[in-house]
Amino acid sequence: MSTDKKQGLFKKVSTGLTVASVVTGSTLLFGPPVLALGLTKLFKKSAKVDQTNIELTNRWLSINNWLIDHVLPQTQWDIQVDEQLNLNLQGRYILTCNHQSWVDTTVNQYFGVSRMPLTRFFTKWELIFIPFIGQAFKILGFPMMKRHSKSQIAKRPELKNRDIAEARKACEQLLSQPFTLLNYVEGTRFTPEKHRQQKSSYQHLLKPKSGGLALALNILGDQVDALVDMTIVYPDGVPKYGNFWLGEVPRVAVHLRKIELPTWILQGDYETDREYRVQFHQWLSQIWHEKDQLITQIKTRLAQPITQESIA
Incomplete structure (x- = not known):
């Protein structure tokens, strides 16, 4: 293997390890607090809790942006x-x-x-099972949809109306912020x-x-x-x-x-x-x-x- 290829491989491995380490660390740092604060909403809704969670999430995302600016500056x-x-x-x-x-x-x-x-987007309900990230989607008000096939809806038309109702509820909740x-x-x-x-x-x-x-x-x-x-x-x-x-x-x-x-x-x-x-x-x-x-x-x-x- 040539010296240039070795250097390129070393740089790729180094970049991958840095990104993986920082992303894992930030997820463990911010994921649990966002989840814990979100669980308090089961007992009492609070605008202050929502705002705190948004601030924590923005800091979480800012770490990704720091990686882009400092670890991936060639982009x-x-x-x-x-x-x-x-x-x-x-x-x-x-x-x-x-x-x-x-x-x-x-x-x-x-x-x-x-x-x-903070940007939310329509996402699949199945993502809720991803540790920390999936639960954060739900807590932060991402509209989470259970996608049904045409054959499923044909057999049970109420499934379509249920998805629309869930999406409507999620959108309406955004209006407070x-x-x-x-x-x-x-x-x-x-x-x-x-x-x-x-x-x-x-x-x-x-x-x-x-x-x-x-x-x-x-x-x-x-x-x-x-x-x-x-x-x-x-x-x-x-x-x-x-x-x-x-x-x-x-x-x-x-x-x-x-x-x-x-x-x-x-x-x-x-x-x-x-x-x-x-x-x-x-x-x-x-x-x-x-x-x-x-x-x-x-x-x-x-x-x-x-x-x-x-x-x-």
Whole structure:
């Protein structure tokens, strides 16, 4: 093995051990207090407890950001925010985003910790069984959904209504505090295979699913400060989660813009009004076409592969 390969392997192992040690340590440091404070809500609800848990969670996430800035400094960030989008930690936001990798959530957290309220997102109920992290999702008010197949819903239609009721309850609970509610509108991570199966009309995106966003806007729409659209691009290829934390992602591009809400959005019922449902999907499809064009523009602007000379 050449000297360069040995050095590269040593650096990768060293980075992996550092990240694993710090992440494990931070989880053990912040996970139990968040869980313990959350359990007190079984006996008495307290805004002070909620705020303390959010502060602890932000410190927990800030450790990940410290790792990104100091252990993975070779990752270059290209972040652009539209001038009309004035974000602050006391705001209330619904956030839409394209979805390609588990790294997307880390990117959201990296951007949001110092700029936006704690980001929650719709997640699978099964994640509650992950020690500390899954329980923290529940305690911190992440809408946790039990996903049912079409055949299950066909046999038991009440399952669909139960999920909607749970999502509605979780969204309503957010109104007592600043929040960012993230919706991966595609519903799943983009892959070329899924793109082909869908016969998607978008070059870089899967077809958007309207239901989750419509529900969030129905419950929270007149209370939010902005509907924010985040676009994430990995110019050098979509990474796996492990690749990111081993420092193998040269560049990440992030663009945020404000989406103006037409007045009719807050005046319809997505579940019962078919005409409204069609109009909503057309509106979201237009946003998605604009996002698709934006991704093309970002990729064109960053088409030059990163080199060691450019890093230096």
